[in-house]
Amino acid sequence: MSDRSPMPPDAPAVSAAPPRTLVPGVHVIEDRRIPLVPNIGIVEGRDAVLVVDCGMGPVNGDTVLASARKIAGDRPLILTLTHFHPEHGFGAQAFKGHAHIFYNAGQRDELVSRGPGYLDMFRSFGPGVSAALDGVEIVMPDAVYDGPLHRIDLGGRVVELRTWGLAHTAADQIVWLPADRILFTGDLAEERIFPIFPWFPPDDAVLDAARWRSILTDLQVLDPAIVVPGHGSVGGAEILRAVAGYMDEVAQLVRDATSAGVAGTDLVARLAPVIRAAHPDWEAPEWIDFAIRYYAGQ
């Protein structure tokens, strides 16, 4: 822990209040619907406690570590990430030496190849975000796993870490608690927030929405009772259905408009208002244009 100076009011700050308990031993530090703050999981077993995501920057990382330590007591901590994006993982330095940091190999590789570029991009988002990233260091995991599934027995509670490869990022990971039927999705699902299509061609076009869509089907087959989205309010499987429906809707609208001869900037101008109007209570509409351009192959 450190005595870092507090962040300014407009910085994306993870709550230091006691987390919400979903079921005994499974807690969430809710994002309070603040942009660039993720939902963060704290999952207890008899022998160890797993933290899912850690917020952006060293101050947020300290906050999450303090909350997790309070719950864990003397039990060792494990930190894993849903994906490498800064608001989910760039607080990990606070955990170095205080937790076992454990990612999938693809995430580690993506953190190395794309982490510095994302850091520069996020620093350009304004003074609040920049302040949150002050003093940030990109730290490597202590260990990684290969393959689509890794089970951890925390002691009386098994968690499954699963990845399908390239989707929202190169190596998104969900965390699934089979006995509790609780699912942490990362940004594969957000709740009443337009899905983030990080589609910035030609420089950065690491996205596979077809696989992302099929993952959403696989996640519905798990039949989760509780879904903790990457951002937005905790709910049930309807969160997964809403994201899948949005993807189907945008893909279909783009197909129809393209076959009617609409192209280029006209496509976005024509479709974005339609998509916005279909989801009047969703936040972050700036991501609609990216989704349209992605499906149009632009």
Ligand SMILES: [Zn+2]
């Ligand atoms: Zn993300």
